[in-house]
Amino acid sequence: MRLQRGVTLTELLIALMLGLLLLGGVLGVYLSNQTTARTTEDLSNLQNRIRLAFQVMSYDLRSAGFLGCNNSERVVSVVQIAGANPVWLNWQGGLMGTAADAANNESIRLMYAAGRSSSVVTHVPPRLNLNQQSELSVGDLGVVCDDTLTSIFQVSAVGNNWLEHAAVGLNCSADLGFNNPFLCNVPRTRLYPVDAMMMRFETVRWFACEPCEVDAKPQLVI
Template structure:
C-alpha cells in the first residue's frame, strides 16, 4: 500500500508550469540582453566621444601652436626682409602680404586649395587660415656670415637643411627670408644664399629690402614655414582637418572634423584700441603687416562628428569646440 501511494504522488511539470517557467526565463534572458546591448551602446558612445575629444585636442594643439607663432622668428627681430623672387605671386612666400590670412566660406582659395569633392580638396562652407612664420623650432646657431661670398657658417655640420630650402635667418636687429642655393656639412655647416635663377631677387639681406647686411654671430637660421589649414575630404569618404605647406601636398591632421570657422580680433595700430567684436575674414580690410588694423587674436571653432552612428538616437555624435589663440609676434602700437 505504501509503495503504490508514494509512486502515485510522483509526477512531472504541468503544461501551465512549463509555460510560466519559459516566460520567466525569457524575461530574464531579455533583461540580460537588454543590459548587454545598453552597455555596448554606452561603450560605443564613450569610445566615439573619446575619439572626438582626441581629434579635437590634436587639431587645436597643432593649429594653435602654428597660429600663435605667426610672423615670429627665433631671435625676436621685429623687421624682416623677404628676398624670395616674385614673392607676392605665391601664397606661401608673400610675407609682406600678411603672416596670417583668413578665408571665410564665400572665399574660394583656387590658388591654394580649391573647393571640391576630391580627396584633399576643401569642403564647401568652411573657413581656412594661412599662417607664415620663421620656423620657431629646430634652429641652428650662426657663427659667421660673409656677405661677399653669401655664405653662413653654422655651429654644427649636423643640420637637416638642403639646397632649395627656404630659411629664415635672424639676429637681434633684423631677419631675412631667402632660399638656399648650396649647402655643405663639413667641416662646419655652411649655407649659401646666392642669387640664382628663380631663387632670390638679391644677395643683400638687410631691411629695408636690398640693404646690405652682415648677420652677427649668435644669430639663428631655421627652416621657413608656411601652412594652410582647412577642412578637406579624406580618402575614407569623410572629412578631416588638413594642413598644406609650400610643397602643395595636403597632410591629414585629424579626422572627423566636418567644419571650421575662424574669427579675428583686430587692434588699431595708431590708437592701440581693440575691435569691439570678433570678425570673419571678409570683414578684415587688409592682412598686410602695415595694415592700420592688425589681427592680434584668432578664435578657432571646429565641428566634429563621429564616423559611426553611436548616439542614442542612432545618429552620429556631434560636438562643436572652440579655442582662442593670441598672436605673440605682433608689434606694439
C-alpha cells in the same frame, strides 16, 4: 505507491514565456551597456584627438610671426614663382586668414622661423658662413635676420658650416636687401653682420572644416 505528477503543457508554456521575458530583459541591458561603452570610448578618442590638435595648434599660434629678431615690420622675400602668387609668400606678419574655399573650408595660415638657430660668421653673397652646421637642406626655405631686417630665401647649396642663397630655383635674386615696393631686378645688396641669426622658415595651414572627419588632421600646404 506514491503518485508522481509532471507539469502540464500550460504550466510549461508559462514557464518558458517567463524565462524568455527574463532573458530578453537581460539581453536588452547587456546590449544597452555595450552601446553606452562604445559611445563613451568614441567620445574619449575624439576628445583625445581634439586635445592633441589644440596642443599642436597652440604651438603654431604661439610661434606665428616669430622671426628670431626684433624686426617684424621689415621683411623681404626673394622667393618668387613666375606667373603665380602663392599665399605662403605673402608674409603679412605671419598670420593670415582665408575665406571658405570651394569645399566650404575656412583656414588660417601661420608662418614663423623654427628649428635650431645658427649665427652668421661672415656673409659674402651668396654664401652665409655659420658658426655651426645648419640643419637646412638644399631646397628648404631659410630666414636670416638682424635687428633691422629679415630676409627669406630658398637654400641653393649647403656645405660644412655654410649655405648659399644664389639666384636659382625659387630665388629671383641673390640680393637679400629691402625695397618698397619690392622689385626683384633692382639691386638691393645686403651684407648680414656677425651674429645675425639663421633659422628654418615654416608655413603651416590649419583648416576649420564643416563637417570634418573624425580623423581629420592639420595639413601643411606649400
